[in-house]
Amino acid sequence: LGTTACRYDIDAVAECDSSNSRLLERAAAGAPSGTVLVAERQTAGRGRRGRSWISAPADSLTFSLLWRFPHQSDAPAALSLAVGLALVRGLEALGARGIGLKWPNDLLIGDSKLAGILVELQAGELRSAVIGIGLNLRRPNGLSEDVAAAGLDQALAALPTREVVLAALLAALAQTLDAYGSSGFASLRNEWQARHAWQGLPVRVSGGEAAEGLCLGVGDDGALNLDTPQGLRRILAGDVSLRAV
Ligand code: ATP
CATH class of the missing domain: 2.30.30.100 (SH3 type barrels.)
Known part of the structure; x- marks a missing residue:
């Protein structure tokens, strides 16, 4: 994982309601930082405010990551932004170009959503976050036509396997979350802004x-x-x- 040492414990399930919900349960039972749950199929994927996140097994990469930080953050809301930057870094390492960030929690290609992020804190444990990520490898089949959605296949000449995409994202997440955990969002802010799709608009x-x-x-x-x-x-x-x- 580049310069950052991190141990991931990756588990994949064929189906679950929401990978965040299942990982929050494991977090409460003491699962270690770096626990990852990949869901082939989510039957009740969640966005913010009870909105739903739609995925299709062949077209989507859906996973949640438990991260335990050394200190309690004084700006926990910035974690979503740090995660967004990590995802862009990871996808750029695969050669993707033209991916923008939409405040506070989405990745875009043009004006269409490529990925969504849902950060939830473990109850009573403000230093532990479950980070849910839904990435469209292709525009998911079955997604209503009126949702402006993009696929990673639009940003890359050839789509890598889901395993390769996951590895690139986890490497970037380890590096970026370490920086966030030790120096806060201030150290990532300029880079976030440089990729802000709507800066000045x-x-x-x-x-x-x-x-x-x-x-x-x-x-x-x-x-x-x-x-x-x-x-x-x-x-x-x-x-x-x-x-x-
Ligand atoms: P907004 O898009 O209004 O900023 P949000 O950032 O709060 O909302 P989320 O809660 O992260 O959105 O995601 C839920 C919304 O994303 C849904 O209401 C739907 O419009 C859209 N959506 C759901 N599944 C997908 C998908 N696979 N790709 C792109 N967009 C999706």
Whole structure:
């Protein structure tokens, strides 16, 4: 795994409801940091706010990773952003180009979603996170036509096997989560912003307090800085959605 020493314990199941739900149970039972659960088929994949994440076995890579950090983070919301950057780094190491980040938790090709991230903290254990990742290798069969979704096959000349993609993502995650755990998101912020798909562009925020403005970038705590007609607004990475306008 490059310069970072990390031991992964990888388990694959043919089917489960949600790999995050199952791994949260294992986390509560004391599973070690680096435990990975790959789900061939998810019957109830979750996004944020109870929304569903659709995967299709041949077209998707769906897994969850348990990570235990040495200290409690003072900006846990930034973890989703660090994970997004790790995924882009991993996919770029495979030769993929043209992948952007959408605040706070998605990877895009153009305006279409390539991957989603769902970070959940282990109950009562603020230093332990279960990180769920759903990546479209191809646009999943069966996904409703009105969902703007992309596949990794659009960013690579030839699609590697799922095992090769998983290995590249886990290597990048180990390196990036180590940096996040020791120096926080501040050390990753500039690189995140350089890949921000909507940097400098107008967006509308909904789901929490509504706002509209130009994306100025993100802070060290992972908050999105918006230039609005009412002045500078900081949007915390809570349960809000962003749309290009
Ligand atoms: P938004 O897209 O509004 O920012 P979000 O980031 O909160 O929402 P998530 O909760 O991460 O979205 O993911 C759930 C949403 O992603 C669903 O409502 C659906 O529109 C979309 N979606 C579900 N499965 C896929 C998929 N395989 N590929 C792309 N998009 C998907």
